[in-house]
Amino acid sequence: MTPSTSMSGPMNDSHEIAADALSLEMEADSAVVLVDIREALERLAGHIEPSFHIPTDNLTEGVRSEFPDDRTSLVLYCARGIRSREAARTLHHEGYRRVRFLAGGIEAWYAAGHPMQSDAATRGREWAPRYARQLRIPEVGPEGQKKLLDASVLILGAGGLGAPAAYYLTAAGVGTLGLVDSDRVDESNLHRQILYRTSDVGTPKVFTAQATLQALNPDVRVVPFHERFTRDNAERIARDFDIILDGTDNFAARYLVNDICIKLNKPNVHGSIHRFEGQVAVFCHGDGPCYRCLYPEPPPAGCVPSCAEAGVLGLLPGVIGSLQASEAAKLILGIGEILSGRLLRFDALSATFESFTVARRPECDWCDPDTPFPGLVDYQELCGDA
Numbered sequence: 001m002t003p004s005t006s007m008s009g010p011m012n013d014s015h016e017i018a019a020d021a022l023s024l025e026m027e028a029d030s031a032v033v034l035v036d037i038r039e040a041l042e043r044l045a046g047h048i049e050p051s052f053h054i055p056t057d058n059l060t061e062g063v064r065s066e067f068p069d070d071r072t073s074l075v076l077y078c079a080r081g082i083r084s085r086e087a088a089r090t091l092h093h094e095g096y097r098r099v100r101f102l103a104g105g106i107e108a109w110y111a112a113g114h115p116m117q118s119d120a121a122t123r124g125r126e127w128a129p130r131y132a133r134q135l136r137i138p139e140v141g142p143e144g145q146k147k148l149l150d151a152s153v154l155i156l157g158a159g160g161l162g163a164p165a166a167y168y169l170t171a172a173g174v175g176t177l178g179l180v181d182s183d184r185v186d187e188s189n190l191h192r193q194i195l196y197r198t199s200d201v202g203t204p205k206v207f208t209a210q211a212t213l214q215a216l217n218p219d220v221r222v223v224p225f226h227e228r229f230t231r232d233n234a235e236r237i238a239r240d241f242d243i244i245l246d247g248t249d250n251f252a253a254r255y256l257v258n259d260i261c262i263k264l265n266k267p268n269v270h271g272s273i274h275r276f277e278g279q280v281a282v283f284c285h286g287d288g289p290c291y292r293c294l295y296p297e298p299p300p301a302g303c304v305p306s307c308a309e310a311g312v313l314g315l316l317p318g319v320i321g322s323l324q325a326s327e328a329a330k331l332i333l334g335i336g337e338i339l340s341g342r343l344l345r346f347d348a349l350s351a352t353f354e355s356f357t358v359a360r361r362p363e364c365d366w367c368d369p370d371t372p373f374p375g376l377v378d379y380q381e382l383c384g385d386a
Contacts, residue, residue, distance in 0.1 A: 015088060016103040017075060019112040032073045035063070037087050038106075042079065042136055046129075048109060049117040051077075059087055060094055070095045077102035077109070130217070131173055139335045145173060149219065151332040152176035154241035156229055156257055158205040159183070160317030161271045161324060162247030163195040168325040170213045170220045174332065177213065178241055179206045180225040191314035229253060231378040234260040243328050245269040247321065251298040252379040258283060258291035259376050262367050267331055267340075271324045273312050276348040278320035281339050281358065282327050288340030289360040290367035298379050316348050 017025070025032055034051035036043055043053055054062035056078075067074065074096060076084040084101035091099045102109060110116055110129055134140045140148075151174050155162045158181040166177055185193075185200045185208060195209045206224035213222045225237055229248075238244055238260050246257045246268055254270070261268040267285040272278065283291045323344070330336040343356045365371050 015092070015100045016081070016085070017100045018103050019109045019114060022075060022102060022109075023112075023114050029073075032075060033067065035074055035076050036078075036106075037076050037084055038078050039136075042132075046106065046110070046116040046132070048077065048106065049115075056083060056087060059090065063091060063096070064094075071098060072096070074099040075102055076100070077105055079105045080107055081105040130219070134172065140333060144333045144335075147332050147334075148173045148329070149175040151243070152178070152241045153243045153245055153328050153332075154178040154180065154238055155245045155247055156180045156253065157247035157249065158193075158195065158209045159189065159247060159249065160192040160273060160312065161249075161321040162245070163193045163209070164318045164321030165245055165247060165271075165325040165328070166209060166213060167194060167216070168322055169328060170217045170222070172325075172329060173217065173219055174329070175219070176221045176223065176241075178223045178225060178237070179209055180227070180229050180237060181205045181209075182226060182228040192312065192317045194318065229256065231256065231376040234376060235264065238266065239264055241266070243267050243269060243331055245271075245324055245328055247271060247324070249273075254291060255298055255379055256376065259366060262290055263373055263376070269324045269327050269331070271320045273316050273320055275310055276313050276316065278316050278346045278348075279343055280320055280323045280327065280346075281343045282331070283340070284367065285331070285338060285340040287360065289358050290364065292366045293361040293364050294343070294358050296361070296364070313348055316346075319346055319348070 034048055036047050036051045036053045037056045037059060039055055040053070047053070052066060054066065063074070074091065076087050076091075076099065078084040078087075081101060081104045084105060088099045088101040104111075106116070131145050135142060135145055153169055153174055153176070155166050155177060158166065158179045162179070162181070166179065169177060183205050185196045185203050185205055187198070187201050190196060190198065195212050196205070200208045204226050206226050210222040210224045213220060227233060229237065234256055244257060244261050244266050246254060248254055248257065258268055261284040265284075268283040268291065270279075270281045270283055270291060283289060327339055330338055341358055341360070343358050345354045345356065346352075360367065362368070365374055
């Protein structure tokens with residue numbers, strides 16, 4: 001006697017079917033019909049093939065329309081088996097005595113190694129578990145996920161800001177990340193730079209970060225640049241990336257990042273931190289301002305304390321770096337309101353955000369499209385390295 005023919009009497013947990021048993025039954029009995037009761041966006045992340053899609057809110061009417069014969073052998077499934085259990089109970093009360101549900105839902109099916117069909121372009125079943133929550137967002141979906149996987153972001157500085165930004169962009173599935181940093185891991189980094197462990201002290205940051213990030217998400221290609229970002233190598237390093245994310249901690253680098261973004265016409269996702277405060281903005285984007293529109297020239301050497309000199313709350317870079325990652329993702333996806341023409345300030349002590357308008361300076365000699373590009377400037381000797 002097959003499981004489907006034994007189903008009579010009151011609905012109970014014996015009407016569930018395990019993933020392995022369902023797979024065998026599908027191979028042996030083509031009469032069994034699978035019904036995916038999840039929402040449409042959930043189905044985008046992956047589904048069992050073949051299966052009918054009848055969401056819960058239209059379950060009874062949809063099943064009656066598709067399968068008027070209440071003797072049809074049905075197996076319902078959802079994400080984890082909870083909704084489908086109740087849905088099977090509902091159909092049982094409607095007279096469908098040969099209705100079951102997949103125990104553990106599609107997550108159990110995938111965990112057991114059974115194939116799934118994904119509507120997410122060409123990535124197939126690999127997309128389903130990793131990006132499932134993102135794929136369900138209408139503003140992302142499969143097309144947005146493909147945009148992320150096709151995009152490239154260069155992160156300058158693999159420290160307090162670059163570490164959380166790189167971690168979340170990797171987790172989100174940004175296809176190519178470049179990491180630029182000439183430093184090695186120091187014990188003083190560990191209270192804020194989340195890519196590193198105590199055992200990593202003394203190792204080059206970019207190579208250690210590369211190993212950590214690729215272990216997190218093998219979909220992502222991490223390109224390390226174990227060198228200082230200078231006027232001589234800036235164009236070579238930055239030219240092949242879509243977005244530049246500035247996680248540097250000194251004025252020399254910030255002005256150089258701004259200038260290369262202007263020259264190469266790339267958005268500059270800026271972040272900075274100081275003690276309990278942080279700032280985020282997007283410069284060089286569309287008709288928005290550049291960093292020099294806000295700060296035309298760097299301060300004299302020694303007049304502004306560095307992070308090492310002034311200190312920083314270790315939690316703060318996580319907030320600011322994550323906001324930078326969010327702005328980079330929005331740029332890639334083409335959604336939301338970009339922080340262009342605005343500077344967002346976060347105060348950790350008061351737990352407040354303030355937004356300030358930053359206008360494009362008409363007399364800016366750097367981002368004015370009618371003014372020849374002045375050339376890259378190395379301010380290292382002028383304002384020093386923090």
